[in-house]
Amino acid sequence: MCGIVGLSHHKEAGKIAFLGLYALQHRGEEAAGIVSYDGRQMHVVKKDGLAVDNFDENSIAQLKGHMAIAHTRYSTTGSSHTKNIQPILVSHRKRPMALAHNGNLINTDELYTKLENEGSIFQTSMDSEIFVHLLAKTPNGAMAPWLTKVFSQVEGAYSVVLLLEGSLIGARDPHGFRPLCLGKLGDGYILASESCAFDLMNAEFVREVAPGEIVIIKGNKLESVFLPGCEKTKKSFCVFENIYFARPDSTIFGDNIYQVRKRLGAQLAIEHPADADFVLGIPDSGNYAALGYAQQLKMPFEEGIIRNHYIGRTFIQPTQFLREFRVRVKLNPIREVIKGKKVVVIEDSIVRGTTSRSRIEGIREAGAKEIHMRISCPPIKSPCFYGIDFPSTGELIAHNKTVAQIADFIKVDSLGFLSLGGMMSVMKNRGDFCCACFTGQYPTALPKNTDKLKLEKSGEE
Numbered sequence: 001m002c003g004i005v006g007l008s009h010h011k012e013a014g015k016i017a018f019l020g021l022y023a024l025q026h027r028g029e030e031a032a033g034i035v036s037y038d039g040r041q042m043h044v045v046k047k048d049g050l051a052v053d054n055f056d057e058n059s060i061a062q063l064k065g066h067m068a069i070a071h072t073r074y075s076t077t078g079s080s081h082t083k084n085i086q087p088i089l090v091s092h093r094k095r096p097m098a099l100a101h102n103g104n105l106i107n108t109d110e111l112y113t114k115l116e117n118e119g120s121i122f123q124t125s126m127d128s129e130i131f132v133h134l135l136a137k138t139p140n141g142a143m144a145p146w147l148t149k150v151f152s153q154v155e156g157a158y159s160v161v162l163l164l165e166g167s168l169i170g171a172r173d174p175h176g177f178r179p180l181c182l183g184k185l186g187d188g189y190i191l192a193s194e195s196c197a198f199d200l201m202n203a204e205f206v207r208e209v210a211p212g213e214i215v216i217i218k219g220n221k222l223e224s225v226f227l228p229g230c231e232k233t234k235k236s237f238c239v240f241e242n243i244y245f246a247r248p249d250s251t252i253f254g255d256n257i258y259q260v261r262k263r264l265g266a267q268l269a270i271e272h273p274a275d276a277d278f279v280l281g282i283p284d285s286g287n288y289a290a291l292g293y294a295q296q297l298k299m300p301f302e303e304g305i306i307r308n309h310y311i312g313r314t315f316i317q318p319t320q321f322l323r324e325f326r327v328r329v330k331l332n333p334i335r336e337v338i339k340g341k342k343v344v345v346i347e348d349s350i351v352r353g354t355t356s357r358s359r360i361e362g363i364r365e366a367g368a369k370e371i372h373m374r375i376s377c378p379p380i381k382s383p384c385f386y387g388i389d390f391p392s393t394g395e396l397i398a399h400n401k402t403v404a405q406i407a408d409f410i411k412v413d414s415l416g417f418l419s420l421g422g423m424m425s426v427m428k429n430r431g432d433f434c435c436a437c438f439t440g441q442y443p444t445a446l447p448k449n450t451d452k453l454k455l456e457k458s459g460e461e
């Protein structure tokens, strides 16, 4: 998953783009980059790790110009190698272009092979690079037909921002898998994955870029075109953005995420009430549904688990011991609140089940008498091909375990998942979501090769 930002006209575009990355940091922590444009030249800064830690005043000062795009990366295609930090910046026939992409394409193999056979030399191992090769190869006249031809060749999930010939471009695939919001700041426009970015920039939320729409922005002028036939494509907004991924202070897919999660919790309470002394949310992801659950049943809500915000990433090595240590450092249950109590613990979702198991163990060690776990979405049974980094099918705990077997593994006294119908009943635009991770019914053909590292070249480090 990734976060993207674009600015069409601001005297400190690079700085404002950095604020955008700050707000979207949760969408990717592996690396970040900003490209700015001053009317003549592109300027670029890319860093491994968190934007909030690794961009300093000096690096931001290099980002001259009135236009900028930015990207924060969580790899779902390609490794975490430095070559894969976006935005992708290339020059073709003396014209620089820069692009940042959120989502995963599904016809990568076909396009990659075709482009390589035609002589393209790929510099990265990301599907995102396909866009710039297509831009270079597609005969270009006026901007709108050129872009329409390029985006029509690509299938799958993409929300894209692009700096091209003095224009800022935003495009969203016809299914609309990933969000893309349009805002206004001063004379110019802003694009960002989530509306929470506009709040930090003091910008005004205008609307979402529609599925299948391309917006071409030059200064304060915006032209909108739609991909041919996109009105016939079934909209497929990613429901997991609503459940877990997006920030609660964002409005995407026509709804505020905090309110969506509270409604999920309330519906969960209707479907799976529990006899307990109080409701406990697993911070932060479970807290919003926990509030909705507690309010629905008029039960007390306790913040009985405290999150340590200072957990670093770099010193943690991925051994089992240190993974468990990380879980413990991150969340600490308060013994004095939990001891001797019957608790109902709310979590947004279960993927592998391993973190839930450690957290339940912690709550048990803090002295809980009974632990009833409730999950504000259905069991996740199938992988995502559109940009959520779920593990392989075999690692998804619900793929081959029943709810009773999962309860056994996590060691809870009872376990309840929200039903698919219940989940959808609380969504606005409820007919327009992709729920493939729960149902296994994918809204597109499947990619030929599902290996995340499929574009890694042999012989490279």
Ligand code: AMP
Pocket: 244, 285, 347, 348, 349, 350, 351, 352, 353, 354, 355, 356, 357, 388, 389, 390, 391
């Ligand atoms: P677990 O019990 O190990 O399945 O972890 C569950 C928690 O991790 C929940 O809060 C999930 O929403 C969160 N989570 C979110 N995205 C992912 C992911 N792609 N892979 C694993 N866990 C995730």
